[in-house]
Amino acid sequence: MTIAQLIYASEASTEPRAKVEEILVTARARNKQLQLTGYLCFRSDMFLQVLEGAPASVSAVYASIANDRRHSHVVLLGYEKVVKRRFSRWAMGYVADLGDAQSILFNYSGQNEFEPYGMDHTSAIEFLSEVASVGAGGTIVREPA
Numbered sequence: 001m002t003i004a005q006l007i008y009a010s011e012a013s014t015e016p017r018a019k020v021e022e023i024l025v026t027a028r029a030r031n032k033q034l035q036l037t038g039y040l041c042f043r044s045d046m047f048l049q050v051l052e053g054a055p056a057s058v059s060a061v062y063a064s065i066a067n068d069r070r071h072s073h074v075v076l077l078g079y080e081k082v083v084k085r086r087f088s089r090w091a092m093g094y095v096a097d098l099g100d101a102q103s104i105l106f107n108y109s110g111q112n113e114f115e116p117y118g119m120d121h122t123s124a125i126e127f128l129s130e131v132a133s134v135g136a137g138g139t140i141v142r143e144p145a
């Protein structure tokens with residue numbers, strides 16, 4: 001089976017964080033149905049999200065996301081066929097701010113700033129994998145059991 005991995009960055013519309021958590025409820029339900037996995041980071045009013053799964057499902061959900069008015073300037077950072085999932089534990093993991101995971105950002109940016117538009121596919125995947133693996137970041141909304 002082919003696994004597609006898609007990563008994009010965007011800017012949040014003027015939505016408070018609570019609304020992001022609403023997005024997650026829909027996202028996780030639909031992703032579970034489509035067997036999509038991934039991770040979402042929200043910081044400095046910007047999103048960085050990875051989606052992985054069957055190519056047709058990844059494309060369908062990305063089409064919805066790209067048209068969602070809760071964010072804008074949606075920029076595709078990468079789309080690749082990969083041998084295996086990197087975020088199989090999460091229908092959509094989520095971290096807001098970075099808290100203790102802030103130091104991870106330092107390794108991926110020149111000035112300790114969250115600049116997702118400047119990331120390429122590989123650096124974005126590695127960054128999100130590290131954030132996901134420490135799981136200790138800022139405000140992490142755990143997946144419902």
Ligand SMILES: Cc1cc2nc3c(=O)[nH]c(=O)nc-3n(C[C@H](O)[C@H](O)[C@H](O)COP(=O)(O)O)c2cc1C
Nearest residue numbers: 023026027028030031047061064065068070071092
């Ligand atoms: C930042 C952000 C991330 C989102 N992530 C997902 C996601 O992972 N999966 C998903 O199904 N919908 C996600 N959504 C919601 C979709 O944009 C869309 O509202 C939802 O999939 C319902 O699609 P529909 O309106 O085409 O039926 C996200 C929205 C935003 C703003």
